[in-house]
Amino acid sequence: MSDAVRVESLHKTYDDTVTALAGVTAGFPNGTFTAVMGPSGSGKSTLLQCAAGLDRPTGGRVFIGGTEVTAANDTKMTKFRRQRVGFIFQDYNLLPSLTVEQNVVLPLRLAGRKVDRRRCREVLGHLGLGDRLNDRPEKLSGGQRQRVAVARALVTEPAVIFADEPTGALDLRSAQDVLALLRAVVHQYGRTVVMVTHDPMAAAYADSVLFLADGRLAGELRNPTADAVAERLAHLGDAARVGVAA
Ligand SMILES: Nc1ncnc2c1ncn2[C@@H]1O[C@H](COP(=O)(O)OP(=O)(O)OP(=O)(O)O)[C@@H](O)[C@H]1O
Numbered sequence: 001m002s003d004a005v006r007v008e009s010l011h012k013t014y015d016d017t018v019t020a021l022a023g024v025t026a027g028f029p030n031g032t033f034t035a036v037m038g039p040s041g042s043g044k045s046t047l048l049q050c051a052a053g054l055d056r057p058t059g060g061r062v063f064i065g066g067t068e069v070t071a072a073n074d075t076k077m078t079k080f081r082r083q084r085v086g087f088i089f090q091d092y093n094l095l096p097s098l099t100v101e102q103n104v105v106l107p108l109r110l111a112g113r114k115v116d117r118r119r120c121r122e123v124l125g126h127l128g129l130g131d132r133l134n135d136r137p138e139k140l141s142g143g144q145r146q147r148v149a150v151a152r153a154l155v156t157e158p159a160v161i162f163a164d165e166p167t168g169a170l171d172l173r174s175a176q177d178v179l180a181l182l183r184a185v186v187h188q189y190g191r192t193v194v195m196v197t198h199d200p201m202a203a204a205y206a207d208s209v210l211f212l213a214d215g216r217l218a219g220e221l222r223n224p225t226a227d228a229v230a231e232r233l234a235h236l237g238d239a240a241r242v243g244v245a246a
Helices: 044-052 074-084 100-110 117-126 142-154 172-187 226-241
Strands: 003-014 016-031 034-035 061-063 085-089 160-164 193-196 208-213 214-221
Touching: 003 044, 016 100, 016 208, 016 214, 034 044, 034 226, 044 061, 044 160, 044 193, 061 074, 074 085, 085 142, 100 117, 100 142, 117 142, 142 172, 142 193, 172 193, 208 226
Parallel strands: 034 193, 034 208, 085 160, 160 193
Antiparallel strands: 003 016, 003 061, 208 214
16 A cells, blocks of 8 residues: 655754654555544644645655655645645634635635536535535534535545644534544545544544654554553653653
8 A cells, every 4th residue: 555645754853952853754555544642742743744744844754645745845845735735723724704615615726726616515515514605614613614624625635634633622522523524534535634633532533543752653553442542642641751752
């Protein structure tokens, strides 16, 4: 199975003093759902930002769909990201002045691509938003807003969708709906999802969990359960407290 995303020897330091990533090598195979977990400050968001081409690593390489994005200049990287990467954020990042449908087609417009309205409506219909096309985000619940964000991430048919705490602002029921949807995005639409989360219940929806501690990979759990994830995290916390990566 080829990798949708591969990071090699990824390093990131801030201001020459803070080491956020200390050499992470990992592959995210096509058509899989991976959760990234670890104690606060372990480098999860930095890994996501660097892997997504939103930030540049201090060292190492990032490949998306086989193309090395770290070799591209900023303009090329932005263009590539618009074509090949989808994003889902904790706070939805929908534009309040645009309707649901306008929000969803925005990435296609930004990428200068033809807008296939029938397909967009089809995706929104599958996500249970077929009757909300002309509503503005303020009229929607948190769970519905996040479903719009999922639809927006899907329409460009990206090589990978990165989700940063996508359920962090949702109640349990809406969180479960969005997580089930992300699983469907992977297992029915065949997309690849990489999700940062603090929540073992959320991580249990993924096919596997990568653990980070102190900017390094600290293990992987396949077919995770919430209990197994929570236990592994507790031990990572112990290791981080005594300064040893598990
Ligand atoms: N822009 C920045 N400038 C300086 N230091 C930063 C910056 N962004 C992150 N860091 C530092 O890099 C380290 C890793 O941060 P990161 O946000 O990646 O961790 P995280 O695992 O996502 O944490 P959390 O779970 O709390 O969101 C931390 O020590 C953090 O303080």
